[in-house]
Amino acid sequence: MKSLLGGLVIAALAWGTAQAAPYGTETPPPELQRHDAIDTSRQAQMRLAFTEINEGFALYQRGELTGAERKFRAAIARNPDEPQGSTAQYDLGLVLARTGRYDEAARAFDTALGRDPGILPAWLGLVYVDLRRGKYEEAQRDARAMRASAPSSALARYQEGYAALLNRDYDLAASAFAALLPGNASVASLRYNLGLALLRAGRIDDARVEAQHAVALAPTFAKGYFLLGSIALRAGDRNGAEKAYAHARALTSDPSMRLLCDDVLHQLRAR
Amino acid sequence: MTRYLALLAFLAALLVAAVAFSARAVTAPGPAGWETASRGLAPEPPNHALLGPISAGGRKAWDCWPQLEAESPTLDPVFPQSPEERTQPRSEDRPGP
Numbered sequence: 001m002k003s004l005l006g007g008l009v010i011a012a013l014a015w016g017t018a019q020a021a022p023y024g025t026e027t028p029p030p031e032l033q034r035h036d037a038i039d040t041s042r043q044a045q046m047r048l049a050f051t052e053i054n055e056g057f058a059l060y061q062r063g064e065l066t067g068a069e070r071k072f073r074a075a076i077a078r079n080p081d082e083p084q085g086s087t088a089q090y091d092l093g094l095v096l097a098r099t100g101r102y103d104e105a106a107r108a109f110d111t112a113l114g115r116d117p118g119i120l121p122a123w124l125g126l127v128y129v130d131l132r133r134g135k136y137e138e139a140q141r142d143a144r145a146m147r148a149s150a151p152s153s154a155l156a157r158y159q160e161g162y163a164a165l166l167n168r169d170y171d172l173a174a175s176a177f178a179a180l181l182p183g184n185a186s187v188a189s190l191r192y193n194l195g196l197a198l199l200r201a202g203r204i205d206d207a208r209v210e211a212q213h214a215v216a217l218a219p220t221f222a223k224g225y226f227l228l229g230s231i232a233l234r235a236g237d238r239n240g241a242e243k244a245y246a247h248a249r250a251l252t253s254d255p256s257m258r259l260l261c262d263d264v265l266h267q268l269r270a271r
Numbered sequence: 272m273t274r275y276l277a278l279l280a281f282l283a284a285l286l287v288a289a290v291a292f293s294a295r296a297v298t299a300p301g302p303a304g305w306e307t308a309s310r311g312l313a314p315e316p317p318n319h320a321l322l323g324p325i326s327a328g329g330r331k332a333w334d335c336w337p338q339l340e341a342e343s344p345t346l347d348p349v350f351p352q353s354p355e356e357r358t359q360p361r362s363e364d365r366p367g368p
Contacts, residue, residue: 049327050327050328051327053326053327054327054328056324057324057325057326057327060323060324061323061324068324084327087325087326087327087329090324090325091324091325094321094322094323097321098321119325119338120337120338120341120342121322121323121325121337121338121340121341123341124320124322124341125321125322127320128320128321131320150341150342152342152344153341153342153343153344154343154344154345154346155317155340155341155343155346156341158317158346159317159320162314162316162317165314166314180346183344184345184346187346189315189317190346192314192315193314193315196312196314199312200312223311223313223315226308226311226312227312229308230305230308230309230311230312233301233302233304233305233308234301234302234305236302238302241304245308257311260307260308260310260311261311263304263307264304264307264308264311265304267303267304267307268303268304270303
């Protein structure tokens with residue numbers, strides 16, 4: 001009796017399932033049909049993620065960072081394939097960095113790079129948030145990693161020098177900036193940074209040459225004159241230092257630099 | 272015993288001199304104003320420490336400027352302006368090392 005009842009239940013279930021299935025006589029095998037359904041659903045998710053990234057992009061461009069963040073997070077939740085997966089993570093990292101959430105931003109940039117190490121702007125973002133958090137060693141390491149993945153990138157080399165300078169690795173900073181000179185010799189900021197690295201490394205004469213190039217390229221560059229003054233000061237040329245600091249003082253529109261110039265000039269004249 | 276004590280005194284004096292010399296080397300005072308000047312010696316960050324967002328169809332697209340700028344072998348796109356043309360300090364400006 002029990003087995004008869006069991007048989008009836010199984011037969012009823014089988015009939016119900018057959019009625020619910022939408023397959024006709026021409027229907028492909030059910031297993032293939034299931035894959036197709038999954039693929040279609042995945043494609044729909046990808047399309048939605050694509051749209052959300054573009055909507056977030058447009059919001060970001062308009063300065064609506066909260067809305068942009070929502071869109072990027074929605075896209076990430078759909079776990080899109082490459083390159084959209086790393087793109088969404090990078091875009092989210094950018095919003096987080098711009099809004100001062102540096103730890104979260106670092107995680108988003110890291111995830112983007114884990115998915116695609118070729119997304120170079122994410123390396124830059126990572127170096128940026130390292131620097132903002134005062135993690136100069138990590139910044140130097142990440143800048144080095146970026147340069148390894150894009151050896152011809154001038155920005156990677158510059159970031160490496162910049163991070164090294166902040167990390168007090170003056171010889172490395174000087175060599176990174178010097179390596180950029182061919183092809184970039186007319187960039188005043190580069191000459192200034194190289195001069196600063198050389199001064200910190202104790203190579204006063206080389207530093208002076210670079211600082212002179214910087215102010216020749218950008219004659220109203222107050223920081224360049226401030227550097228020249230500091231090089232003269234370090235070399236024991238008090239008159240030269242006084243002249244350069246006075247020049248920086250006259251050029252700068254930055255109140256804190258004006259105060260510094262006044263302070264140094266006062267100390268120089270007091271002796 | 273006297274020789275031993277003399278040697279000990281000599282070694283102690285040597286140690287004191289070495290310590291004094293290293294302390295002087297580490298904290299060698301710069302010229303007047305140097306300490307203050309050091310505070311103003313901040314490096315110049317690249318203009319675009321953070322690049323822009325990338326659209327869903329971007330990255331490999333011809334107009335994806337963040338990627339193109341990051342790949343550029345020259346600094347031209349990084350410094351479109353001379354430093355003196357920047358009137359406002361940028362948010363990413365760091366204090367001197």
